[in-house]
Amino acid sequence: MKSINTICLICCMLLSSCSLLEGNRLKHNFYRKTCPNVESIVLAGVKKAQQQEARLPASLLRLHFHDCFVQGCDASILLDDTSTFTGEKTSGPNNGSARGFEVIDQIKTELEKTCSGVVSCADILSIIARDAVVLSGGKAWKVRLGRRDSLTANKTASNLFIPPPTSNVTAVIAKFKAVGLSAKDMVTLSGAHTIGQARCITFSQRLYNQSGTGKPDPTIKKDFLQSLQQLCPQAAAAGSSNFLAPLDFRTPTHFDNRYYLNLQAGKGLLNSDEVLYTTTGFTNRYVRKYGDDQEEFLNRFRRSMIKMGNIKPLTGKKGEIRNNCRFTNSGL
Ligand code: HEM
Ligand SMILES: *[C@@H]1O[C@H](CO)[C@@H](O)[C@H](O)[C@H]1NC(C)=O
Numbered sequence: 001m002k003s004i005n006t007i008c009l010i011c012c013m014l015l016s017s018c019s020l021l022e023g024n025r026l027k028h029n030f031y032r033k034t035c036p037n038v039e040s041i042v043l044a045g046v047k048k049a050q051q052q053e054a055r056l057p058a059s060l061l062r063l064h065f066h067d068c069f070v071q072g073c074d075a076s077i078l079l080d081d082t083s084t085f086t087g088e089k090t091s092g093p094n095n096g097s098a099r100g101f102e103v104i105d106q107i108k109t110e111l112e113k114t115c116s117g118v119v120s121c122a123d124i125l126s127i128i129a130r131d132a133v134v135l136s137g138g139k140a141w142k143v144r145l146g147r148r149d150s151l152t153a154n155k156t157a158s159n160l161f162i163p164p165p166t167s168n169v170t171a172v173i174a175k176f177k178a179v180g181l182s183a184k185d186m187v188t189l190s191g192a193h194t195i196g197q198a199r200c201i202t203f204s205q206r207l208y209n210q211s212g213t214g215k216p217d218p219t220i221k222k223d224f225l226q227s228l229q230q231l232c233p234q235a236a237a238a239g240s241s242n243f244l245a246p247l248d249f250r251t252p253t254h255f256d257n258r259y260y261l262n263l264q265a266g267k268g269l270l271n272s273d274e275v276l277y278t279t280t281g282f283t284n285r286y287v288r289k290y291g292d293d294q295e296e297f298l299n300r301f302r303r304s305m306i307k308m309g310n311i312k313p314l315t316g317k318k319g320e321i322r323n324n325c326r327f328t329n330s331g332l
């Protein structure tokens, strides 16, 4: 056993994919004895949230992504700022944007009633992400569990590792590679933008001044450009930079392959979305493949989600099981 682990460790050092090895320590039935109803309790909470607001599944799915890209899937994103501590909630990608934290609080409270001190906030995020996809019409997968919660967060890392929406293909592939995910995982996981909303501020450079040209991004289809310009006036007056547009304008709450068809029609919302199609090569081929074959997309999506959920989990005795997802147990 020890020698197998040693061999694996060497392999993983050679392949520089140690995060994946650590992900292998996660188990499907981790809470079988300690909290057998964990998945049904979480699912009930996500269902309730969806009934409250159709956008919430999207917001919750995004939290898992923003958690995993910053020091691994350890619920660091859930920590609140305190007088002595600054968390990730006010980083560039999260400030005024990351949402759904109350849903997590409610689910955690329910879980504490039945299995106190057992289920980590990091695992809750991972189960929620799966449920958000399934409740929106995507395919289910078995979530691996056993992650523990971090004692810290890292705002600098949140700013550094989460790709900005103005990114080109090279930049966004680099951000995924940095956490052990491939270019293919990137194109596939970008398909999460088949649900949810984005603020004008995240794409308005495309409408008025793409790459400092003083002109709109020529790859945006004309009628789509006009409707977005109407929604997002240039003079960012009256808080219009916070107005929202659907990431998939055709089926904004349904988890399907429309996102990829939109990109092919010049109707992707973010720069980082549209460039997947307009940049020739690998990503363009996958956009067309997924546009042609929804099954292929849905199947690949769950594989890549499992991979993302395996990024550097805290296991064994590392970290802790938080009592409240917003604070470490010591409160520091
Ligand atoms: C490929 C690089 C990515 C970039 C540049 C990016 C960027 C963004 C931006 C700018 C928004 C809108 C935020 C706002 O207006 O405040 C957004 C929303 C969203 N993102 Fe991404 N994202 C990426 C990948 C992902 C991945 C991998 C997932 C999940 C697997 C994801 C899931 C979502 C969801 C579901 C929303 C909608 C959230 C809501 O409605 O509250 N994104 N993304
Ligand atoms: C976060 O956004 C709010 C307004 O939405 C703003 O007042 C605040 O300065 C921002 N914080 C940071 C750290 O950018």
Ligand SMILES: *[C@@H]1O[C@H](CO)[C@@H](O)[C@H](O)[C@H]1NC(C)=O
Pocket: 154, 155, 156, 157, 160
């Ligand atoms: C936060 O992340 C940055 C960027 O990866 C790193 O340089 C820094 O050491 C981290 N800080 C802590 C306290 O872990």
Ligand SMILES: *[C@@H]1O[C@H](CO)[C@@H](O)[C@H](O)[C@H]1NC(C)=O
Pocket: 167, 168, 169, 170, 171
């Ligand atoms: C892509 O973006 C990066 C970072 O912003 C930049 O350095 C690079 O020149 C860009 N590449 C292309 C092909 O535009």
Ligand SMILES: *[C@@H]1O[C@H](CO)[C@@H](O)[C@H](O)[C@H]1NC(C)=O
Pocket: 209, 211, 212, 213, 214
């Ligand atoms: C467009 O952006 C560039 C910098 O990216 C800036 O120098 C220029 O003034 C902007 N033009 C307009 C019309 O806003």
